[in-house]
Amino acid sequence: MxxxxxxxxxxxxxxxxxxxxxxxxxxxxxxxxxxxxxxxxxxxxxxxxxxxxxxxxxxxxxxxxxxxxxxPSRLFVNPPPLDSDWVKGEKPFYEALIERFGPLPDPESGEPGVSPGVxxxxxxxxxxxxxxxxxxxxxxxxxxxxxxxxxxxxxxxxxxxxxxxxxxxxxxxxxxxxxxxxxxxxxxxxxxxxxxxxxxxxxxxxxxxxxxxxxxxxxxxxxxxxxxxxxxxLGSSHGFVEDECLMLRNAVGVMRQDSIKVAPPQDFAPHAIPAIVVGSGPSLDGSIEEIRRLRDRALLISGGTALSALLGYGLKPDLHCEIENVEDIHTVIAGVAERYDISDIPLLCPLTVDPRIPPYFRRVVGFFREGLTPTLLFGGDVGPWNHAGPTVTNLAMRAAAWAGARRVYLFGVDMGTAEKEKHHSDASFYAWEAGSGDDAYWRSGANMDRFDIAVPGNFRDKVFTNKTFLFNKAFFSTFAAAHPGIAVSNCSDGARIDGTITCPPGELVLEPAGGDPRAVIESLIDALPATGKVLPASTRKSGLSAYAQDLAAWRHEALSVLEQSYGLDVAIERFQELVLQGDGPDAGNSRAASACYGGTTSLMLHYAFAHYRRLAGDEREAFDGFCRAALRDSIAWMGALTDAAIRDAEGGGVSAP
Known part of the structure; x- marks a missing residue:
């Protein structure tokens, strides 16, 4: 001592x-x-x-x-689910390694005592x-x-x-x-x-x-x-290069719509009106009358397909949120717009959504989502929103805080289900499409992963969830911990969310709002600048030019690591900072390059390290050389994707109709 x-x-x-x-x-x-x-x-x-x-x-x-x-209690990587929609352009890399060296070996092979350990x-x-x-x-x-x-x-x-x-x-x-x-x-x-x-x-x-x-x-x-x-x-992707390319195209297309307002990450001043955040989980149907009872006493914020369910029940939200960049979201919004007039509902979305979505709404607020390529390229003067993902209901809760609510009530934010085959509300767009014909895609929840993980329920001993919802649930908890001044009550009959207050919907009592909730949202939007004033076209063009150079520099550095003579495990360790620079706080084009390539590269290296570590010593040399060659091919493939994305972005990105 x-x-x-x-x-x-x-x-x-x-x-x-x-x-x-x-x-x-x-x-x-x-x-x-x-x-x-x-x-x-x-x-x-x-x-x-x-x-x-x-x-x-x-x-x-x-x-x-x-x-x-x-x-010992150990953490072991699982084989990649090759039949999953979450395995994207990295699939040929996995398939090449598995075809040449067989499936991922048992976890304990290659440990010290069997062969020199990694x-x-x-x-x-x-x-x-x-x-x-x-x-x-x-x-x-x-x-x-x-x-x-x-x-x-x-x-x-x-x-x-x-x-x-x-x-x-x-x-x-x-x-x-x-x-x-x-x-x-x-x-x-x-x-x-x-x-x-x-x-x-x-x-x-x-x-x-x-x-x-x-x-x-x-x-x-x-x-x-x-x-x-x-x-x-824990091993979930930090992103996919295909998504980053799509979001770059989308962002340039959205930012050309100069009427869209841009919101900085700062929350507006707190007020006494609470917020009801609505997702389209199965429990929404059983609590809709409670939402109707409370509707005029709170801001009503919908996330994703909750819009279709609320409108189907005769309720119009004060603010709607979308977050994803995929084609399905446009399909949903277009389908909802065919049935209902949604033009007067304000939309909150990242600037990376499909550019065809904002024109359906008269008032649109865009923001820079944390960690994405367009944010690192163009968002430096505005700043990124944190705790605004990874899913649309995470964004809806963040939107409640942004709008000044200090009491938030979650409905239909189930993050799981008591019935493994039931994934969404019976009034949501999923049910519309599934009921219109034999559409297996929508009946499956858009190819949603099976609910096969048991977790504690909010009102039950247990419910079932999947990896995606399990990941999202953790972000609700971290939001609650990071915002101690906001009381978050979970009124959903789904998974328990640590850090929230369990609140049966029928027991919820709210005082009169003391004002028009919609007027609160409208006044916030009025105070924001349009994209053209924040991000002029000249700024976007110069950013893209520098970005192309940094992408090429990233690929050169990655190839240089693969050329070194140290073992594959050491090479993978050298990649650690290279692939995750985009997580850092200092925005810039070099970090944008890492954010673009890092997610897909880390998935491949995550698997390669596990396979290499578990091989016997005499098998590692062959795996090392083969894996490096496969990685070089993958880097060339990613380079072709980003070159095409930059050409498209320089030409104006994806345009709205």
Missing amino acids: SVELYHRNIDALRRHLPPATVEKIDRPVAFPALVAEEGGGDINIDLGHTRLYAGGAAAYAAGQVARYLAK RPGALISFGVGLGLHIPLLLKSISVRDVFLAEQFPEFVSLSLRVTDWAAVIDGLEAAGGRLHLYLDASPIVLAARVFEGMRRHCALTMDGSYGLRHYASPVLDDAHRQFSEMLPT
């Missing part, structure tokens, strides 16, 4: 942690106290009513590590305590990064006096890795920070990663539960 160790640790941690995190742990701790165990030889943390470790910290750590190594990405520990378990684990396992989640900064501060964190950091740096520490009393925040950290720093190398809970507490137990619930989506 030397002063020298403390200062050496602090100096090392400053190299890896944000200053605000270091400030929380670099301070004296009066309570809880670091104490010696009776009989000497071990230490503990005195919590007042008890001690943290049964039998002492060193004995506890040694026992925990021995038990863990005998039966280091997996990470060790995750929910709970730090005195941290004595971390050096012990790293003596037996090899990883690139260590992720630590802790509720109490005081515990970490005490650990600086007894654990040699400087040696841990030196070892991680030698492997090209880092130590990541997340401190928070919210289980939602802790789970989200570890999840986001893994996706940011170990997106390509997560196969084989290790995870454990160091000690039990309500916060850490709940954080671990939430993180475990999100695990099926």
Whole structure:
């Protein structure tokens, strides 16, 4: 417990942690106290009513590590679902590797003791305590990064006096890795920070990663539960190059419509009128009369196909939201417009939607969606909206905050279902099309993945969801945690959303609005500038020219990595920053290039690393050479896509009719 160790640790941690995190742990701790165990030889943390470790910290750590190594909890990548719509242009890459080397080997093959091991990405520990378990684990396992989640900064501060964190950091740096520490009393925040950290720093190398809970507490137990619930989506794509190209074409086409208003990310001033956010989940049908009862007492905001359901029930929203760029959205809007007059409903959408959609609405508000290529190219002076995705109901909740509501009620935002075959409201566009003929596409929810993951329900013990909704559900929770001044109540009979208040629709009581909800939206739109005033054509043209050069530079750098003589696992680690630069806070064309290529490239490398790591040593050399050649072909394919997209964008993008 030397002063020298403390200062050496602090100096090392400053190299890896944000200053605000270091400030929380670099301070004296009066309570809880670091104490010696009776009989000497071990230490503990005195919590007042008890001690943290049964039998002492060193004995506890040694026992925990021995038990863990005998039966470690590991994270393994699954084979790509080649028949899924979510597997796009990267499919030939997977098929070539599988045809040549067979399916993804069993997870435990290629581990140390069978052949020379390839280091997996990470060790995750929910709970730090005195941290004595971390050096012990790293003596037996090899990883690139260590992720630590802790509720109490005081515990970490005490650990600086007894654990040699400087040696841990030196070892991680030698492997090209880092130590990541997340401190928070919210289980939602802790789970989200570890999840986001893994996706940011170990997106390509997560196969084989290790995870454990160091000690039990309500916060850490709940954080671990939430993180475990999100695990099926940990390897989800950061985007697809085809989508980025489409969104570039769309954005240029939308920005040519100078009447569209552009909204910066700042929320408007709070007011007393609450918001009802409506999705088109199956439970909407059972709660529609409650929405009708409350309609004049709140802003009514619809997301996606909820518009068709609300209009079918005779309710017109004050604001409608769309987010996707695909053809289906135009099909839906055109179909709804054939039945109902939607021209007087204000539309909120990212500037990347199909340019044919805005003309259906008289008043349109566009915004830059966080992390997308057009945002990084053109949105620097305006700024991106965060928490505005990934789905349209996430956007609708963000829209409620933008409009100044401080109480939000979710209806039909199910994120799952009690009946596995029922995916949307019976009044939604899906039911319209399915009822008009034998249209398997719409009856399937537009080829929606099956609901085969059981999760806790909002009003039931469990409901069933899929990876897409599981991923989206986590974003609702992080929104709630990031906006503590907004009370979010979940009135949907679907999946439980951590961070929201469960509220049966029949029990909801709202006071009179004290004003016209529609007038609130109209006044906000009046205050916004049009696209032509924010993003003149000259700005767009110069941005595209520089972007083309940066795309070429990205491809050149990627090919240079593949030409180096180090092993494929090292090459993939070198790609880590290259493919994820677009996640950074500083916008620019080079980051736009990474955002464009990074998602598809990371999916391919994510799989390649897992396959390579699990092969026996004598098989890796052949896989290495074949995989590099397949990646070169994929980079050439992506280059052809982006070259065509830029030519189209320079010609005006996709135009509205």
